[in-house]
Amino acid sequence: MKLTENDIAVLRALANYYVLSASLLHRMVFPQRKDRRNTRRRLQRLVSAHYIARSAVEVAFSTGNAGPAYYLTAKGADALAVYYGDEAWLNTNVRQPRIDRLYHWLDIAECHWIISQAVARATGVTLVGWVNEWQTMSDVDGNPTDYVLHTQFREGPKPLSCSPDAAFCLKVGEHQRVHYVEIDRGTTGCKRVAASKMPGYAELLSTRGHHQHFPTTTFDDFAVVIITTSEKRRDILRSCVSSHEDLHPELWLLASNEDVTPESALFEEVYVDHQGIVGSLMSKPAVEPALEHQKPVAAE
The missing domain is CATH 1.10.10.10 (Winged helix-like DNA-binding domain superfamily/Winged helix DNA-binding domain)
Structure with missing residues (x-):
């Protein structure tokens, strides 16, 4: 063929x-x-x-x-x-x-497409990269490494790990920030979601693990974006996240999947932080105005 x-x-x-x-x-x-x-x-x-x-x-x-x-x-x-x-x-x-993970992977693909489309529509924003959970990553020079998003911090009777569904890095000017993605399909209780996910991300922050995932990031912290099934579940998840004051709830942004679209994903106020404050994923970059008296360049 x-x-x-x-x-x-x-x-x-x-x-x-x-x-x-x-x-x-x-x-x-x-x-x-x-x-x-x-x-x-x-x-x-x-x-x-x-x-x-x-x-x-x-x-x-x-x-x-x-x-x-x-x-x-x-x-x-x-x-x-x-x-x-x-x-x-x-x-x-x-x-x-895995058959039992098909819906989950399709939801991740949908989120990936939405972010890609949102960046394509935006001026001054670059999607540095998108990585799924078990995808190997490259170093700062673009060479392949053994690193994947899943990080096992501790084995034994009290294991500790961080397993994001995906991650992406956005660049504006000289600044680059990492965003981890959690797709919540509503199959696990809200308390359990917060209790099982937050310790791993807190440890990832303390070990600066996001610098291994995206070596070009310019931020000491990162954001965890959790996209869930409805606004009501989003609000319950927010309450559960905010109750873990020692696990950096300030990292978390929550949204309902119906609110996250290519038109809204970056600049519209569709995300809620742990305090219940609504905001956007990022601010619109300032665009330099065109020079009014600039002479047109002849086509070659």
Whole structure:
């Protein structure tokens, strides 16, 4: 099978997002096309040629439809490395996703897409990188390392670890800040979420672990963004987070998933901190005004 540019675009999307539904893939790769039948046929061809694989079970979506989830294979990663002439693609995560985690990975992919779209719309903001939980990272020079987001601080009868669902770093001017992502699907009690997650992030802060994840960060701290199922659950989670005064609740920002969109994710007041104060993820960068009397440059 000879791969086309559109085939490569599908493989690249799966390399970047790990697990995607056909609907998400179509929205990300072919947003200008209304008919999704060609996308489904393309996915079937790539599955048959073993460049991608699909989940053994179908997942139901909010639209009432159901379908499999897709992920990249080692053959697909090799095809990307050859196409781009860059062996870094060989480090792409091609693990078969656990069936019981499919919804979780799809939610993470949706969040990743929202942040990417929000940054693309913004002036003066750069997405330095996005990393999923078990994805290996690069050092400050871009060389691959053994570091992943999961950090095991202590073993034994009282283990302590920090396992973010994902992390991203935003750059504005000379400043770069790390944001860790927690996707809360409402399957665990709010008290337990706070009690199980907060100690790990407090230890990550004290050990400056975020500098290993994103060596170019210019901040001594970071933000933990938890996106949950509704405003009511968000508010209960906020109360639980604020009760742990010794575990740096000031790091945490909480939002309902329906409020976080490409239009709102960066600059609109959709996040609540541990004190109940509503705010945005960041302030809009100041844009230098164009020079009024600047002469136009002739096209070459």
